Amino acid sequence: MRIVITGSIAYDYIMSFPGQFKDHILPAKLDSLALSFLVDSMTKHRGGVAPNIGYTLALLGEHPVLLATAGHDFADYRSWLESVGVDTRPVKIIPDVFTASFFAGKDRVNGLIALFYPGAMGYASEVSFSDLSYCPDFAMISPDDPAAMNKHMRECLQLGIPYAYDVSFQLARLSADEIMEGVLGCRMLVVNDYEMGMITDKTGVLETDPRLADKIVAVTRGENGASIYTDGRVYQIPVVPPRQILDPTGAGDAFRGGLLCGMAAGWDWSIAGRMGALAATYCLEVLGPQTFSYTRAEFVARYREHFDDEGVLDALLHD
Numbered sequence: 001m002r003i004v005i006t007g008s009i010a011y012d013y014i015m016s017f018p019g020q021f022k023d024h025i026l027p028a029k030l031d032s033l034a035l036s037f038l039v040d041s042m043t044k045h046r047g048g049v050a051p052n053i054g055y056t057l058a059l060l061g062e063h064p065v066l067l068a069t070a071g072h073d074f075a076d077y078r079s080w081l082e083s084v085g086v087d088t089r090p091v092k093i094i095p096d097v098f099t100a101s102f103f104a105g106k107d108r109v110n111g112l113i114a115l116f117y118p119g120a121m122g123y124a125s126e127v128s129f130s131d132l133s134y135c136p137d138f139a140m141i142s143p144d145d146p147a148a149m150n151k152h153m154r155e156c157l158q159l160g161i162p163y164a165y166d167v168s169f170q171l172a173r174l175s176a177d178e179i180m181e182g183v184l185g186c187r188m189l190v191v192n193d194y195e196m197g198m199i200t201d202k203t204g205v206l207e208t209d210p211r212l213a214d215k216i217v218a219v220t221r222g223e224n225g226a227s228i229y230t231d232g233r234v235y236q237i238p239v240v241p242p243r244q245i246l247d248p249t250g251a252g253d254a255f256r257g258g259l260l261c262g263m264a265a266g267w268d269w270s271i272a273g274r275m276g277a278l279a280a281t282y283c284l285e286v287l288g289p290q291t292f293s294y295t296r297a298e299f300v301a302r303y304r305e306h307f308d309d310e311g312v313l314d315a316l317l318h319d
Contacts, residue, residue: 001264002134003057004065006152007050007142007166008121009074009091010100012249012288015039017107037105037113045249045288046077047102049142049168051086052250052289056257056279058085061296061316062264065136066091067127067152068144071099071120092127094120124148129155139163140260141182142253146173153182162187166256171195176202188216188263190256216263218273220255226277228269237273240281240306250289255280267312274307 017037024035054064058081065087070077071094078088100121104114124145129136129152139161141153149170156163165186167179174182180203183189189212191199196207196219207217207229217229226237258279262272278299282292294302296316303313 001062001137002065003062003138003140003260003264004067004090004129004132004136005050005054005140005142006067006124006127006148007053007140007144008048008100008124009051009066009068009070009077010048010102010121011073011077012045012047012102013042013104014045014247014249014287015042015103015105017105019107020109021105021107021111021113039105043287046080046290047250047288048100049166049253050140050144051077051081052253053140053142053257053260054081054086055084055290056254056283057261059294059296060258060261060275060279060299062261063087065089065132067129067132068092069094069120069123069127071097074099074120090127090131092123094123094126097123118145121145125151128152129159129161135159136161138187138260138264140166140256141186142166142256143168143170146170146178149174149182150178153185157185164188164190164256164260166190167199168195168252171198171202179203180205184211186215188218190218190220190259192220192222192252216269218259218276220252220280226255226273228273230269233269235269235273237270237277238306240274240278240302242281242284245284247287248284251280251283253289254283254292265315271307271309271312274303274309278303278306 017039050066050068057064067090069092081088098119100119101117125148139156141163165182220226225239228235255276258276259272262275286292300313
């Protein structure tokens, strides 16, 4: 199955502050706030929703395609993605603009101060499914410039491309009508439980809504696992216990990658969902959304430590 992923490409800059931000904020001076924090460390990670999802798919043997925009600083990132099996040929480079960047400062109690620079992501409407020389089997519409999300969703509807809709952090930027259009037109809706609540609040659509009866609705619930609703059934997906938790960034994207891999193979949703759960756990155990790695043999062995796949995953070992 040829899967094309639209969405953000970004660099993540994560800094650590040894104290607590709140100790340096004066409530009486909020109207003239001016603060600077000396941090102990900074790490730079490859990120962005589209390549995060694509990375997990590639580790599991798929060859996902990115349809997105990046800045003039994307060359090294492109080489890295191509080296692991992600097709970046449709990525459009925007000259004289930086790739989108996320700057986050964390204090010792996980307080967060963050800034996001959209950069080249703001030009994502300049790429189109019509640019491709083929019609994808499936598309993933993930968080991006809001206008681009709407454009790519409508292109999928016009071209008859089944798509997964992952509105995520753009829920606040899209109107109720736009969200409704994306949700009702998709083949798969993938959200966390908070996002599902926001969709319900803005549109009135519940995860069990009869209007979603012909779709796959996957709702992740953090440490409580995930629920997958399809064909009148509910699959309850447990978590895979992490060996350590270092960083939750990108865990939801890894879940989506594992889930899409199982879907592409045509496996039962209980197996596809558990693949997503294991992929998310690998991500939780490291710093950064693309610093974990495993062979397919290692992935299958760890899956079988927790779940019985009845031999289905042998296909990953012989592909």
